[in-house]
């Protein structure tokens with residue numbers, strides 16, 4: 001049976017600002033930094049449950065990519081006949097691998113990315129579980145790791161440590177009490193006035209950071225959450241009531257608490273839904289609203305937002321960014337004594353939900369299993385992996401640092417820098433030959449390229465984590481205590497960012513350089529090629545140039561192109577949100593973009609599952625990533641052309657290899673409906689079919705599945 005996949009579901013469901021980042025990353029970007037990485041996306045739970053599945057009609061045999069399959073669908077080759085390279089390059093290249101690969105426990109797919117991630121993770125796990133060294137930072141992380149894996153002790157303690165914190169919230173008796181609670185980092189486990197926030201560069205003054213006040217913490221990402229039988233809501237309810245019962249609630253009281261919390265959240269829906277409408281019409285720039293301290297005080301006359309942040313240890317002289325003023329205004333209007341009980345239930349429900357995974361095995365398994373169910377995973381990762389993932393989720397920078405120091409061949413860093421330089425040189429040439437641009441815009445583009453900051457592998461100066469202390473079990477330490485210590489450390493580091501100048505020296509908190517990623521950060525105008533991606537199918541110091549260009553260079557070019565895609569082109573060389581294009585050039589850009597959108601609109605992302613094409617919304621959802629792939633491909637091909645006896649076959653094989661993928665069907669549906677990248681196999685097929693060198697190398701002609709006529713070719717650059 002074929003299904004309908006609803007593409008481009010709102011990404012505003014778990015963290016409102018993540019949509020602004022256009023981010024296909026598994027890092028919680030949580031900021032307005034335009035970061036993008038090559039990592040597979042974690043799909044938010046509510047998004048995944050909302051992917052529709054219904055039968056549709058037949059496929060048009062003359063459509064774009066009619067001879068392609070989604071070769072990234074796990075098990076898809078079973079019983080399938082011959083596939084010609086000329087018809088579906090990605091499927092042909094990766095078939096052998098796909099037919100033999102196994103998806104590891106706890107994962108939803110296998111790919112070049114997951115293989116290299118695993119390799120990196122093995123090194124990190126060996127370090128965390130290995131011998132102690134004379135390095136207090138490593139010792140702290142080894143201690144944390146040991147605490148996490150000590151299930152006997154954790155099971156004995158249960159969730160008792162959480163109980164006094166819940167009782168503390170229950171004891172709040174007035175609005176001023178509530179403000180005092182919010183302002184006290186010792187009491188307030190969620191670390192804010194139930195407002196999600198991040199610290200990131202000011203969109204209009206990128207040298208300085210400010211606090212982004214995002215949306216209030218809501219379980220509900222949209223109105224469907226309040227419909228009867230909403231699966232996602234049901235799951236949250238099960239988890240919250242379970243956690244509350246473990247801290248002493250009766251079943252009835254736990255349920256009442258959850259219901260009251262959800263009823264309170266429903267009040268936010270009108271302002272949220274009207275925001276979605278405005279955003280759909282005007283784009284993400286609606287999220288950038290800078291308020292002076294006085295303006296913020298004026299906006300929130302009931303909630304003393306600045307006083308609370310000050311109590312939590314932050315610099316509050318402003319300015320601030322208020323992402324959705326209407327939501328904050330609504331929150332302010334209900335911050336009254338009348339709603340005190342509702343708000344207490346709201347805090348209790350979220351606190352229980354956020355913290356429940358840090359106690360005993362049963363609570364962890366319960367929460368993890370629910371999250372896994374959204375992506376079709378029914379296994380849990382081994383303990384060592386669980387511990388690493390937990391630590392990495394809480395304090396990635398420390399693990400990144402240890403990876404750079406102990407797990408990475410440091411000789412690779414200058415080699416990668418050289419590869420980036422080569423790409424930049426050809427990119428400059430490519431921009432110079434874009435005859436559809438006026439000299440004015442072209443010069444500005446080249447100026448942007450020339451001032452781009454290069455973050456290669458890991459920072460020259462690694463940050464200092466020595467003040468983070470983790471007590472071991474023998475010293476009386478627990479996982480809960482360690483989590484709190486880490487959160488306090490993170491808050492302190494975030495606050496320090498409010499006083500620095502973003503000159504590119506200090507890498508941002510989302511630049512997770514031991515993860516398999518690369519990014520263009522528009523607010524810094526920086527290109528980031530992380531240590532974690534410099535291996536596996538992407539890079540090996542001993543490879544011939546063809547493999548390096550087909551591997552890591554493709555990633556480098558992709559990130560470079562993000563500086564000039566639909567999002568990146570809205571930022572200037574200093575990282576400020578400012579249009580530096582002439583009106584005519586912007587129009588020409590939009591025409592090229594529209595042609596690209598038309599191409600992807602008719603493409604069916606997973607014809608084995610669904611007849612549904614990406615459609616216009618789906619195409620717009622992935623266009624920035626598609627532009628980046630196409631721009632990179634063109635740049636690398638121009639390098640290849642300049643080289644004598646270049647082995648194109650080897651080069652194109654490597655390009656196909658880095659997009660190999662095998663993902664469970666449920667996770668593939670979630671990926672298609674939410675991820676900002678096209679499916680992997682099309683990330684291979686489409687950029688290469690746009691290059692004459694590819695068609696020439698493999699003798700591809702009209703009628704072959706990989707053929708694309710010159711007049712139909714796409715790409716901004």
Ligand SMILES: [Zn+2]
Pocket residue numbers: 036037558559562624625628
């Ligand atoms: Zn990208």
